[in-house]
Amino acid sequence: MHRRWLIPFATMLLLWSLVMQLNHYLAPHGAYLFIGGLLVTFGALRLGLRNGLAASLLTGLAIDAVEPVPFGTHLLLFAVMHLVIFRIRTRFPREEPIFGVVVALLANLALFLGLSFVTLGDHPAAGAAWLRIFADLGWSQLFIALTAPWFFALQERALGLGRVDLAEENRHPF
């Protein structure tokens, strides 16, 4: 039973760790990648509410622990985004990778802007900061567009190896 949220959480943590290493190498070049939208999308579209939300919340806590934001910021942002996607998912072809990529891009944009409004309150040069932020957003969206299909396939395969039936998750969405 724990596999249903543990496996997605493990894959999210894996991708987050890889992107952190990528950001380490991008730092001298003044670029940064944020992939919050990609992390929550698969769980919100394909898993039941409990398992998908549990994985998203745990990933939010893991990110909050290493970033200098009030503890719980990513937790709440991911929870809201997860629920929004979960509510509207029945109206769209959620198993299509293209649709997943579009949702990931829109979710990332919303999370990016939400996080920016939370963190830029006391910035001494907020106008200049938005230039950097929009540049980072561009790189992040490009990265998501290129890697989302791979990540969705990875999560699906990981769940298959863990003998989690996605069809059953869809039959019992809650």
Place this chain on the structure above:
Amino acid sequence: MPSKRFDQAKPFAALGIVVLAWLLLPVVVKSFLRVSFFEMQAPIQAAASYVRDLQEYWTERAHSKNELIQAGNELRHVYAGYEFQVQQADALRAEIARLEELLRLPSNPDFRFEPARVARRDLSGWWQQLVIRKGANFGIPVGAPVVYSGGVVGRVREVHAYTAVVDLITSPSVRLAATIEDDSRPVSYQGGLNPPLAPARGLVEFVPPDIFASATTPKRLVTSSLGGVFPAGLTIGSVTRLEASTDGLFKSGEVSLDPRLSELTEVTVLVPLHPD
């Protein structure tokens, strides 16, 4: 048709209840969760850092013996120069101690130098921080100044079991007491200008109006002892632009920072020998 649970029927109301519960959760529980999740990920960051060190080692191994001998000779010249400067510094320290005793002046803080490898750089438009591979296991305290060969790196913000998080001077949350070189009047430095694909810059405020600086005639900005954190005289950057502030009493401007700040692989933490 079976009735739905509350969280199924009203997921956003359920979210509101979860948010309220999170806000009311005791701080000690949140702190425990934060530390737990950080330490869970710390081995991943440290391991990646060790793998990079191993890569560098095998890259160095690929150099020919002649290249290594040449590099060793160059280091020998640099080392000889540093040896002489160390002797000079020892003599100056002895003279300072003699004068402090003679004039009954309080001593400047002494530090223990703790070199640390950078495990991860986290430089975004929101924050600028490094994770270093030493923490409480080496007695590093919160708030300790961090330096490198080019000057100031930043300040330790968090200390964990075997890692620590350093706020860079390019971070908007870092504010330092500073002085312009050859001037004793204090000014204020704050990070926060991080343009895309370009070196970071900082902001300087409360500069006396009789000080002039430009891109062609920059002025070196150094730390001031007034801050109580950094030793005086460490390089922060170069003031490249000054203009009158809105109140007309002072000037404010931009500080050009060393591009090496964004590609640091090793830093030195100054651990106070006599913490207050």
